[in-house]
Amino acid sequence: MSERSTYDGSPVAALRRIAFLLERGRADSYKVKAYRGAASAILPLPADEIEQRAASGTLTDLPGVGASTARVIGQAVAGVLPDKLAEVEAEYGAPLTADGAGSTLRAALRGDLHSHSDWSDGGSPIEEMAMTAMELGHDYLVLTDHSPRLKVARGLSAERLSRQLEVVEAVNGHLGAAGFRLLRGIEVDILDDGGLDQTDEMLARLDVRVASVHSKLAMESDALTRRMVAAVRNPFTNVLGHCTGRLVTGNRGTRPESRFDARVVFEACAEAGVAVEINSRPERRDPPTRLLELARDIGCLFSIDSDAHAPGQLDYPLLGCERAEAAGIEADRIVNTWPVERLLEWARP
Numbered sequence: 001m002s003e004r005s006t007y008d009g010s011p012v013a014a015l016r017r018i019a020f021l022l023e024r025g026r027a028d029s030y031k032v033k034a035y036r037g038a039a040s041a042i043l044p045l046p047a048d049e050i051e052q053r054a055a056s057g058t059l060t061d062l063p064g065v066g067a068s069t070a071r072v073i074g075q076a077v078a079g080v081l082p083d084k085l086a087e088v089e090a091e092y093g094a095p096l097t098a099d100g101a102g103s104t105l106r107a108a109l110r111g112d113l114h115s116h117s118d119w120s121d122g123g124s125p126i127e128e129m130a131m132t133a134m135e136l137g138h139d140y141l142v143l144t145d146h147s148p149r150l151k152v153a154r155g156l157s158a159e160r161l162s163r164q165l166e167v168v169e170a171v172n173g174h175l176g177a178a179g180f181r182l183l184r185g186i187e188v189d190i191l192d193d194g195g196l197d198q199t200d201e202m203l204a205r206l207d208v209r210v211a212s213v214h215s216k217l218a219m220e221s222d223a224l225t226r227r228m229v230a231a232v233r234n235p236f237t238n239v240l241g242h243c244t245g246r247l248v249t250g251n252r253g254t255r256p257e258s259r260f261d262a263r264v265v266f267e268a269c270a271e272a273g274v275a276v277e278i279n280s281r282p283e284r285r286d287p288p289t290r291l292l293e294l295a296r297d298i299g300c301l302f303s304i305d306s307d308a309h310a311p312g313q314l315d316y317p318l319l320g321c322e323r324a325e326a327a328g329i330e331a332d333r334i335v336n337t338w339p340v341e342r343l344l345e346w347a348r349p
Contacts, residue, residue, distance in 0.1 A: 120155060122310060195231075196234055211234070292329075
């Protein structure tokens with residue numbers, strides 16, 4: 001066995017790493033679920049049982065383990081680098097930026113203020129998102145599933161959001177000893193009149209609120225400007241999410257920027273202390289560079305977020321950090337470089 005082909009990790013670690021890298025590359029969720037499902041299936045089993053099943057060829061008798069995932073498990077148990085892991089490492093495992101760009105600022109980030117779970121349109125359970133954020137070195141992650149109006153993304157009613165807060169509390173009960181906190185949040189739709197798509201009572205129970213436009217993105221410029229300014233001035237709004245709504249690449253196709261008076265909107269953000277999100281998703285890169293520099297010059301705060309819909313996408317903030325560093329934005333103007341107590345004090349209505 002050559003040194004290059006050896007593997008000294010666990011089969012669960014191999015399966016989770018494959019899933020993470022596929023998600024990082026924005027692979028279809030059904031391809032990812034097989035590996036996360038197999039990891040969950042073997043996680044409770046003693047190591048000797050997994051080894052015995054690998055030797056006897058009975059891994060596929062376990063619910064959730066198929067032929068492909070059984071091969072990964074068998075190779076990992078044998079101390080051989082699984083073929084699938086080698087393949088995805090080669091395809092998706094390279095650094096996201098060249099020559100370490102963004103790494104200094106990324107090291108300063110304490111957390112991520114925009115993430116989704118399988119309670120709305122994300123692909124993984126809340127606990128998997130939290131565990132991955134912790135493994136990536138975050139002190140905190142804000143869970144921001146969608147609000148009820150976004151039915152296509154299974155937005156959360158007040159009742160479902162209330163139930164989700166109980167799950168967040170339970171996750172913190174398990175992970176809090178490690179010094180990590182999962183924060184209560186929402187990505188709340190900005191309604192046509194600038195209102196927020198959730199009750200004030202529920203918004204008051206949350207730690208951080210990202211307000212985003214998801215509908216009528218082609219609204220006339222003056223009307224959209226008024227809509228966004230009204231949302232920014234709402235005392236519950238903390239972060240203005242992906243402000244132009246553009247898509248520059250990806251399997252959803254492209255979409256042009258929404259038209260609004262960015263100076264007026266960013267001045268409202270600066271006045272209200274609302275952070276302008278630097279959305280790190282490769283297909284968004286929002287705001288565009290000229291607007292990022294305008295918000296910088298106006299004096300806005302920023303939040304560099306993953307907008308992750310899967311654990312592997314929690315790696316994306318490096319891309320936003322690269323853009324912020326290129327724009328010369330100081331770390332202290334980026335609210336998720338702050339310790340959690342400072343962040344929570346800032347976010348309090």
